[in-house]
């Protein structure tokens with residue numbers, strides 16, 4: 237396998253205020269590499285949604301970004317409660333977010349659908365009681 | 378490539394190379410090289426943070442001097458709304474306008490008056506705007522426009538396509554002069570903007586070649602302050618009368634432009650770090666339902682500009698007093714929702730994406746450089762001490778790979794290497 241650029245971010249589950257920081261940092265790296273603006277925007281939205289989900293639903297986790305000149309792969313891994321029915325969770329409007337989170341404007345059930353929409357490939361591996369790993373792939377040509 | 382012309386620069390004699398400005402620069406545009414700060418022009422946004430923070434007053438801004446104005450010309454003062462907040466006991470804007478006339482100006486055209494026109498056109502524009510394109514971002518602060526073009530390429534299309542107040546003021550001021558003084562030709566009239574910040578100088582300096590600029594000179598608020606103060610006499614009834622209302626004056630501080638839209642779907646943020654945070658959030662798709670975003674680089678809005686004399690909080694209170702007896706808005710434009718926006722008011726500058734941060738135009742090369750940067754980072758202490766002349770170890774690693782600094786410039790690393798070799802020797 238060719239060498240990939242790797243960036244690792246701890247997504248702190250205890251600090252809701254700093255959620256979304258990793259996607260801001262990744263954005264800068266992508267600009268430095270000269271990826272097109274539209275792609276940068278897609279990556280940052282999808283990654284942001286994933287980060288927020290880990291904070292809200294799984295008490296944090298790890299975000300790893302692997303880059304080559306042609307591809308961006310974002311892996312969001314947590315050891316949270318897992319998702320019982322992934323197909324259901326992927327539906328627009330499905331959400332189990334608690335009320336206090338909703339009052340902050342989250343919980344519309346749009347996170348996972350947006351991650352799907354903005355990425356070129358998305359895989360969700362989740363086991364109840366073990367955790368969730370979501371991989372997003374973006375291709376740049 | 379279009380070269381961006383700046384107004385912020387360094388007074389090398391005063392610079393002590395102390396590294397204070399390094400950390401305060403929001404775009405990491407400053408490095409200390411050979412004991413002196415230098416500003417990277419492709420990253421500088423002319424926000425004036427370095428001027429604000431330099432303990433040795435070594436950062437300066439280039440303005441036109443009041444003394445060099447040619448009084449053979451018909452000179453029109455264009456006071457920024459924030460100027461009205463600078464004077465103690467000013468309870469009527471008229472005294473200030475008269476003071477400017479007594480200073481030798483032939484006319485005064487308030488930028489606050491132009492701002493009220495912009496407010497109305499912005500309302501019309503927003504009403505008709507495509508929901509998917511929202512929110513639109515104010516273009517009144519030139520720092521924000523440049524920042525968006527440099528760093529938020531996907532937000533360029535959200536910059537409000539309405540001519541900002543400074544240009545509207547210049548244009549209307551000139552038109553009025555020619556109308557009221559038929560003996561004048563276009564060349565006889567000069568506009569002089571009285572500015573709270575260096576950013577407005579840069580805005581004027583960087584007028585695109587195919588656009589006409591209606592501002593001839595930009596003088597600093599601090600330059601004019603004492604002179605106009607000495608001309609303002611309380612015992613004489615001013616001949617001049619303000620033409621702006623509450624709305625126009627309110628543009629001087631953060632939230633003024635947005636709240637004037639009489640629509641609660643707005644956000645207003647001030648201070649450059651907050652501005653950057655909000656832009657990042659908008660880019661990530663936050664704030665659904667917002668229509669308008671007002672951003673001011675300076676704390677508190679333009680009253681917090683680096684060339685303002687008064688503390689921004691005091692200036693803000695003064696503006697409140699001043700506004701009290703003014704009509705709400707005096708643009709006298711129809712509020713017919715179907716009214717058009719004149720062509721001339723739609724002209725704005727498309728922020729060109731100047732990819733200042735790209736390491737190399739060839740992505741494969743950038744990629745290799747990023748790999749090297751990651752390797753260099755591992756060799757650095759991560760203390761962000763600034764003694765190498767870069768604001769952070771990460772920025773230093775980038776400089777090394779770009780060939781702008783040498784790894785040996787890191788004194789912490791050199792010290793460790795030295796220590797280790799001493800230990801080896803003593804073994």
Ligand SMILES: Nc1ncnc2c1ncn2[C@@H]1O[C@H](COP(=O)(O)OP(=O)(O)OP(=O)(O)O)[C@@H](O)[C@H]1O
Pocket residue numbers: 285289290292293294314316317318319325326330331332333341342343344345346347348349368
């Ligand atoms: N990392 C995760 N761990 C456990 N459950 C998750 C995780 N991510 C998503 N879910 C579950 O999937 C549901 C849908 O997620 P989605 O991101 O689409 O919506 P949301 O987070 O509830 O609301 P929104 O993203 O619109 O703010 C969540 O409500 C939650 O039950």
Ligand code: SF4
Pocket residue numbers: 424517518519520573574575576577673674675678679680681682683
């Ligand atoms: S906020 Fe106002 S004073 Fe400050 S840089 Fe922007 S336009 Fe100038």
Ligand SMILES: [Mg+2]
Pocket residue numbers: 285288289343346347348
């Ligand atoms: Mg979500």
